[in-house]
Amino acid sequence: MTAMADWAARLSAARPVLDRASAAELVADVLRENVIDGSLPPGTRLSEETIGNLLGVSRNTLREAFRLLSHENLLVHELHRGVFVRKLAAADVADIYAMRRILETAGVRASVTAPREALDEVRRHVEKGKAAAEDGDWAAVGTANMRFHRAITALLASPRVDETMARLLAELRLAFHVMGELRTFHEPYLEDNARIATLLIEGDPERAERELLAYFDTAEAQLLAAYADHAG
Amino acid sequence: MTAMADWAARLSAARPVLDRASAAELVADVLRENVIDGSLPPGTRLSEETIGNLLGVSRNTLREAFRLLSHENLLVHELHRGVFVRKLAAADVADIYAMRRILETAGVRASVTAPREALDEVRRHVEKGKAAAEDGDWAAVGTANMRFHRAITALLASPRVDETMARLLAELRLAFHVMGELRTFHEPYLEDNARIATLLIEGDPERAERELLAYFDTAEAQLLAAYADHAG
């Protein structure tokens, strides 16, 4: 009976893949990608007609896609004016870091009871980041860094925390566009991440939390400084 | 110039009221009310045609309203099958409480640096709950209880935490429908809330956190027990 239960669990886990078909969601996927990678810089206005023709979907469908992304905080909808790629204010960046501090430190504290695989996952993304750095692919380093932090909150094994974290980090990508050099922003944290992962695996959550909080402080300050430059 | 800034701030605070015009949002408000107060029990299917005719809006507008509520986790959208009032599983209840533990304990720890008004707000909702209890209005007691817990996370002064918490509690209301007697569920916590508020104001976050965690344990257990009954 337990084998049967296992099989049922695996099958039901695959369900979301099947459901994934709605045109609006597919359009949202495309646009999300373009927003995140910077093809559509913050502030860009997304014309319904233009994009509708470009992607070959009707205005109604496109609008549903816009709604989806607005709810993810990647787009903003202004009445009778259209949708724009979200422009993160400095206050937004600070707020995102405030929430990350809460969720990720909770993740670190949960590391002592987390399953082995979850901890391995954390280290895996550290390795991925290092590999990407050796290839000089700094965008990939950024991605690996985000996955690393998502793996930390994944230690809580909470679907809602996972989703919240995913959305937070997608939002944060909007802020990265103000950073000119990706390398100088991402490279220093490779070592930090490795150290934090080791502390987690060795079972020293207190020190891991301190290191993590230090990371937040410097990364946040770096972003906010870039914002200040950009404004001036 | 500061008077000018003040005026501008007050004006921009009133803006959301003006913007509030979209038909979809108004429809969403109506449906949200009906879902929360139980007129539309969990599992109910919301037919586009039926509800569209009932409310006198087009299917497209209704669909936008559905999207809004789906994002609030009050409705679930199943492809080609329609939207349903969310049915919270026991695992969902547990997950919601897991996230509440994280956010609310963070709020408690932030109480030491929170402004006076924020702490007053916490106590205010305790009083409201007591008043509602004296009127025998147990639904209002439940509402006051939620506002009390939102006030605790509001100590963090983070818009994103506020929004997350609001959504969590709205979701949780879906679970309350399995509780037959609202009184037996809400009444015991009036005292707990009062004690926690006092501890916060007197500057004893450690004890407040312990009390809060104890509350979570009993409330969660109570809900899950009701779920187990319901299933059997």
Add this chain to the structure above:
DNA sequence: CTTGATGAATCGTTGAACAATCCTCTAATT
């Protein structure tokens, strides 16, 4: 009792239409 086919009901998506609103450009005024 299970399997497979049929048809009704509902959703997904499109396209068009019109009203409401915003933006731009021009002209008039101070």
Add this chain to the structure above:
DNA sequence: AATTAGAGGATTGTTCAACGATTCATCAAG
């Protein structure tokens, strides 16, 4: 010259009708 007022065009907000796609319930056959 700078500001205001207004006209016109462009875009969004909303509705409607239609058709293809999918699900569900029914029912017959094995």
